[in-house]
Amino acid sequence: MHLVWLKKDLRLSDHAPWHAAIAAARESKGCVAALYCLEPKLIKQPDSAPQHFEFARECLQELAEQLPEHVPLLLAKANAPVSLQTMALCCQQLSIYSHEETGNWASFARDKEVKALCANHAVPWFEFPNNAVVRKLENRDEWGKLWLETMRKPVLPAPEFSELPQTTWFDFPQNLQQQLEANGLPCVQLNCSLWPQWAQYVHFYPKHLTDKTLRQRGGRQQAQRCLSEFLSERGMNYRFEMSSPLSAESACSRLSPYLAFGVISIREVLEVLGQARQQLAESDLPPKAQTQWKQSLKSFESRLHWHCHFIQKLESEPELEFRSAHRGLNAMRNFSELSPEENQKALAWIEGRTGFPMVDACMRMLRATGWVNFRMRAMLVAFASYQLWLDWRHTAPMLAREFLDYEPGIHYPQFQMQSGVTGINTLRIYNPVKQAKDHDPNGVFIRRWIPELKNIPNPWIGEPWNTPQLIQQECGCVIGVDYPWPVVDPDTAISKARSNITEFRHRKGFVEESKRVYEKHGSRNPNRNGNNRGSPRPRNNKRPDEPEIETDSQQSLF
Template identity: 50%
Template sequence: SISSPLTAENGCSRLSPYLAVGCIGMRELVQAVQNRRRAAEGRWKASLSAFESRLWWHCHFIQKLEDQPDMEIQNLHPLTEQLNRPFDEEKFEAWKTGNTGWPMVDASMRYLIANGWVNFRMRAMLISIASYPLALPWQPVSRYLASLFTDYEPGIHYPQVQMQAGTTGINIPRMYNPILQAQRLDAKGLFVRRWVPELQHVSDQWIFEPWLMPRAIQENSHCIIGEDYPAPLVDFAAATRRARADLKSVRDSEFFTTAQVIGEKHGSRKRNSSRRMTGKKKARDAGQMTLF
C-alpha cells in the first residue's frame, strides 16, 4: 500500500517528520519494531521486517552525506555535469505549482504543497519528471522540495534526489511515465480528480491524458485544454528519448571507472559474497535499493 498515494497516507508509518526533528530516536524506534516483530505473525511480521529494513537504509543514506557533504550542491558523478539541463524558469514554475499538464504529476505536487508530505513513489516521480522530460537541473528542484517536506532530512534528501535525477553514476536511471503510474496507482482517477479539480468532470477514458480529448468532449467535460488545464509542457516520449541519448553521451569508459570508485565509497555493503560483479554491472548496481 505504500506506492499508491490513495493508500500510502494510512499505509506508511508517517513517523518520518518525528525522526527528522528528533522527537523519536532511531534506536528507540528500531527496538520497538523488533519487539513487535517477535510477537507478530504472517503478513504483519513481513511488513514489520520490511519497515525495519527501511530504518537501516535511513542510516545508510545519512552516512552518504556524512562522507561527502558537497553532494548537497555538486553532482556525485562529475561527468554528469555535462548533461544538457539548463534552468528554464517557465518549466520550473509549472512543475513547482502543479501545472505540468500531466495529471498525476500535478495532483502529487498539489497534495505535497497542501500537506507537507507525499509518499516516496510520488516524490521519486516528481524528481524524475523534473530531471528527464523537463531537463531541469536538480539543485533548484531539490531546494524547492526541501522547503515543502515536513520530514526534510538532508542526509536522505540529497542522495535520493541525485539518485532519481541520474547524477550518481551508480544507479539505473528511473524515468517514471506519469500516465502508467496513474493507471497503476490511481486506476479510477480518484486521487487526480480530488487534487486537480479542473478534471473532475473528465471521464475515466481521458482522465490521465486529457489533452487527447476532442474539442467537443472538452466542452462537455468543462475542461478546455490550454484554458482550464494546460497541455503537457513537452512530448513525454520525445523528451525521454532525448534524455536517454544525453545520458548515453557521457557514459564512456571513464564514466564507468569513476562510477566504480563512487560505488566503493557510497554503495551498499549488504551483498551476497558469492555474487561477483565487475565493470558496468558493478557500477550500475551499487546501492540500487532506495527509500523511494
C-alpha cells in the first residue's frame, strides 16, 4: 500500500507525493490510496472552527470525485498517529507520502509522533517540501534565491492513474478488531463514504461556534474561477483598491483560503499569472489600462512571495505560536489569566461591539464571511494590542477562528508584527476614526454592517460618541443604549500604549535581541532594506533602538 497522507494539500496538480506514490506502486505492483484524518486533537485546538472543517469537506468531496474507483480516499475518524498505525497493522507493507506541513504546535507535535511511529514499525515516510518553505533552513541569506528556483520549476500535472491494480477497495484483515485490541488501540473506521457522518464531528466545537453561511465555498473549481475572474476582470485596480473594505471585497483575488488549504499551489498561481501578463502584452488595451494592470499584477506577485516568507518564520521557529520573536518583549503585556476587565474588552472586540464603528464593522463582516481585507485586519490586531492592551497570545487564537483563510505560518508572525513584539518592524498604531474617514468617508461600509448607526450623519459616523445628544435622539440611536460607548478612551489608550512600548524598547539588550531576530527571520531583500547586503541598518535616521526592517502589510490576503 502506497498511502498519500493529505493534510493541507487538497489537490492533485503540482503534488509531488501523489506522483511519488503512483510511481512506486507501478514499480512494486502495489496499490495507491489517499488518507485524510478527522483528528479530534486538532479539532479541539483553540484556533480551530467549524468553517475550517466544512471548507475542508467541500474540497475533499470534489477531490474524491476526481479519483478513479481503484484509488480510494479514506477518511479516518481518529488522530493521524492512530490512523496510520492501524494502516501499518492492516498492510503487509506500507509506505507513506506527504507534504511537509508548517502548521500549529499541535500539528508539529503530531508529526513528531508519526515520525517515531514510522521508525518503530519500519514504515517509510517520504516527505516533500510545500511551496517554497525550507525545512531546517540554516539562515535567510539565500532564501530569496531558493524561492525563485522553486517557483521556476515546472508545475507538476495531475497524475495518471493508469497501470495501477484495479482493486476497488482495500481488503482489510478479518481479525482487524482483534489486532487493534491486542495492541491497545481503539477501533478506527476507515471508509471512503463518510460524508454523511462528517457532521458528527461538529459536537467537538462549543455551541457558539458555527459555520459561516456567507463564507467562500471550497473546492478547486472555485479556486480556479476565483483566479480567472481576478486576472481578467476584478484585479485591474487591485493595487489601489485593496486597502478599503468598500472596494477590496471585489478588487482582491480572494485566493487566500484556497492557498491555505492547498487547493491550489503558489507555483500554479504564478504560472497563470505569467500567462495573464503575456495576454496583457498582446492585448489592445489603452496604455493607461495596461499600466494599471501591470502595477496591480506586480503588487499581487509580491504578496505571493511574502506568503512563503512568513510561513518560513514559523517553520524555522515553531515557538512563535506562543512566544514573542523578541524575547525582551515577551512580558510587555499580561499573559496570565485575563482579568474580568480584560475579558470584557476581549469579548467586546471579537463580537464587534467596542463602540468604534470601523473596528466593529470590520469584525462583524469577518464573523459573517470569514474574510476582511488586509489593512482592516492590521487595524483589528493593532486595536486589540495597543488600544485595549491585550496580549497577542490571547487574541490570536480568537481571530484565527474567524479567518477562513487561517494559515498558522502567516497568522502568528504577522500577529506579532502588528502587536509590536518582533523588535524589527515599524510600529503601526491605527486610529479607527482616521481609518473610517480615509476608507469609508460616507459611512457606506459602516452602515452596511452596523445598522444601528444607519441614521447617524456622515460627520459623526466614525465617532458616534461625539454626535450631539439631540441628533442622537432624532436618529434613533442613543450612544450607550442603542450602540455602545467606546470601551476605552481613544486618546488616553494610545498615549499609554506608546509610553509602555517606549519603556520596553529602551531596556538594556533590546537592540542586540532585535539583531538576533533579524538574522533569523528578517527579509534580505536589498530594495526593502536599503542596501545591497540587506543588513539590518535602521532607515530614515531612526534611533538604533527602533530598527525598521520589514513592512507592516498583512500579506495573508490576496
